[in-house]
Amino acid sequence: MPKVLLINPPFNINKENYDSSISVGLLSIATYLDSKGIEVKIIDGVRQKNHLDLVKKEIGDCDYAGISVMTTQIPEALKIAWLIRQINPNCKIVWGGPHPSFFVKQTAKHHLVDVLCYGEGEITMYNIVNNDSFSKVKGIAYKQEDEVVINPPQELHDPTKMPLSNWDLVSEEVLNNLYLVPSLTSRGCPHQCTFCINAILKNCWRARTSDQVIADLENIRSKEYFKDKKLRFWDENFFVDIKRAKQVINSMIEKNIIIPWETTVRANYLRDDMIDNDFMAKLKKSGCYLLSFGAESGCPRILKKIKKDIMPEDVILSAQMCLRHNIVPQYSFMAGLPGETKDEVMETLALIDQLVKLSDQVQILGPQAFRPYPGSELYQECLEAGWQEPKTLDRWEETTKNELNYSNIHNFPWLDNPDFIESLEAYVRFGAHSIKSALGSTVKASRFLKLPFILLCQLRWKLKFFGLSWDYKLAKKFITKS
Ligand code: B12
Numbered sequence: 437m438p439k440v441l442l443i444n445p446p447f448n449i450n451k452e453n454y455d456s457s458i459s460v461g462l463l464s465i466a467t468y469l470d471s472k473g474i475e476v477k478i479i480d481g482v483r484q485k486n487h488l489d490l491v492k493k494e495i496g497d498c499d500y501a502g503i504s505v506m507t508t509q510i511p512e513a514l515k516i517a518w519l520i521r522q523i524n525p526n527c528k529i530v531w532g533g534p535h536p537s538f539f540v541k542q543t544a545k546h547h548l549v550d551v552l553c554y555g556e557g558e559i560t561m562y563n564i565v566n567n568d569s570f571s572k573v574k575g576i577a578y579k580q581e582d583e584v585v586i587n588p589p590q591e592l593h594d595p596t597k598m599p600l601s602n603w604d605l606v607s608e609e610v611l612n613n614l615y616l617v618p619s620l621t622s623r624g625c626p627h628q629c630t631f632c633i634n635a636i637l638k639n640c641w642r643a644r645t646s647d648q649v650i651a652d653l654e655n656i657r658s659k660e661y662f663k664d665k666k667l668r669f670w671d672e673n674f675f676v677d678i679k680r681a682k683q684v685i686n687s688m689i690e691k692n693i694i695i696p697w698e699t700t701v702r703a704n705y706l707r708d709d710m711i712d713n714d715f716m717a718k719l720k721k722s723g724c725y726l727l728s729f730g731a732e733s734g735c736p737r738i739l740k741k742i743k744k745d746i747m748p749e750d751v752i753l754s755a756q757m758c759l760r761h762n763i764v765p766q767y768s769f770m771a772g773l774p775g776e777t778k779d780e781v782m783e784t785l786a787l788i789d790q791l792v793k794l795s796d797q798v799q800i801l802g803p804q805a806f807r808p809y810p811g812s813e814l815y816q817e818c819l820e821a822g823w824q825e826p827k828t829l830d831r832w833e834e835t836t837k838n839e840l841n842y843s844n845i846h847n848f849p850w851l852d853n854p855d856f857i858e859s860l861e862a863y864v865r866f867g868a869h870s871i872k873s874a875l876g877s878t879v880k881a882s883r884f885l886k887l888p889f890i891l892l893c894q895l896r897w898k899l900k901f902f903g904l905s906w907d908y909k910l911a912k913k914f915i916t917k918s
């Protein structure tokens with residue numbers, strides 16, 4: 437029976453600033469392989485301290501190593517792949533996740549990539565492990581006589597046919613430090629936002645039944661290590677089928693499965709035929725403490741351009757409704773899209789200002805720099821503006837090495853002032869909120885360093901002055917891995 441090791445490489449950020457969640461994608465693949473009788477282990481380099489030692493210990497007798505890769509993980513993924521090649525040259529190295537799915541051919545070309553899985557990995561990884569020839573496996577790319585062969589895509593899987601997450605496959609170190617327990621009740625999204633991975637990869641919406649969701653929650657509740665932990669419905673869009681969402685929430689209340697939970701929702705779902713006041717009250721009763729919205733921009737032109745199908749007014753209304761029900765509204769924003777003017781970015785900052793003035797409870801994430809992904813309409817505009825995407829995996833490594841969020845945005849030719857766009861996230865995080873909540877931010881640094889930076893950010897936010905971002909550059913050095 438083949439042995440499989442699945443690895444999540446670290447991000448380019450100090451370990452103490454790691455998010456304490458889990459790689460849901462790898463857990464899902466591991467659960468599926470395990471349910472089919474395949475021996476599988478997960479090493480989470482994001483959350484396990486000595487991940488390289490663990491790889492060294494486990495890789496000797498492995499047949500397949502699967503590495504999950506977002507663009508920011510490329511430098512560490514390459515290090516891990518190199519180590520595997522040195523210790524066990526017979527082990528096949530499989531790359532999967534968002535970056536390989538966007539950049540199939542150039543990633544598959546690399547000498548440290550034996551097979552690449554694009555799109556969802558559960559069935560594809562099983563088929564890779566179970567076939568003696570790659571030519572029969574859908575959803576992969578591989579090299580054949582120096583040419584890259586890309587097989588047809590794997591069909592999207594049916595979540596109702598997937599087993600319950602097998603938590604025994606996750607290390608105790610990760611389980612004990614977990615901040616948010618993930619429950620994945622659906623996949624994909626029916627909306628068409630032009631910047632989003634779901635729209636680009638055409639991940640249509642599919643869900644587990646409400647009974648399956650409740651079984652998952654009961655399983656989570658039965659685990660001692662999850663006692664008193666919060667939960668996140670890890671879905672892209674939990675509320676698409678509102679009838680199902682209501683069944684889940686009603687069952688949670690009836691069966692007294694009251695767990696503090698959060699999830700993602702669209703601002704325009706908070707309306708009479710979707711999430712009305714009565715349903716909001718039930719969400720609260722079942723344990724919902726936070727709803728996370730993609731607000732993206734405060735500029736109507738940009739919102740139309742990205743096909744977000746919401747307007748700034750929807751965002752304000754959604755915040756008011758959440759606050760009425762004592763649920764924390766959290767909004768993520770982006771900036772630096774091709775064609776976006778400085779005034780339009782300032783409209784986003786004005787909307788953020790309006791939101792934080794509603795209450796100190798409102799949480800803002802970003803604005804993060806827009807990330808160009810091939811296959812989207814916006815990507816075409818980036819190309820027309822002169823964008824030259826890195827053409828090899830090694831070149832990607834160079835442009836991501838010192839970055840927190842994606843790749844070096846000084847390479848984005850459509851940006852007149854990349855420093856301004858890059859520093860906004862920090863200025864909002866520490867300047868727009870009250871000093872108290874800025875101090876409570878999850879970014880770990882000594883108060884001695886944090887406080888002066890916060891005071892500067894507060895002043896910048898008051899004056900709306902974001903030039904000469906030397907303070908941001910200094911702060912970034914402290915949290916980026918040295
Ligand atoms: C949860 C999440 C996180 C989590 C943790 C993810 C993790 N791996 O540990 C946290 C919050 C830490 C995180 C951080 C970041 N994230 Co993030 N994140 C997500 C999110 C919202 C959901 C991912 C998820 O769990 N999906 C559910 C699982 C089941 O799907 P999955 O992870 O894609 O896995 C499936 C397939 O990809 C594939 N697969 C994945 N790995 C492997 C490996 C093998 C071997 C195989 C065969 C298959 C395979 O099979 C899996 C099962 O079907 C996605 C958005 C999205 N829709 O994907 C963004 C996303 C992955 N994140 C993204 C980014 C950019 C980031 C950040 C850089 C910035 C940010 N703040 O968003 C940081 C990275 C940290 C850093 N500073 O460097 C981008 C990645 C784009 C890219 N080019 O790589 C995404 C796509 C968001 C976006 N639309 O831009 N993220």
Ligand code: SF4
Pocket residue numbers: 625626627628629632633634635672673702730
């Ligand atoms: S609603 Fe959210 S998940 Fe759905 S396509 Fe838009 S950004 Fe992506």
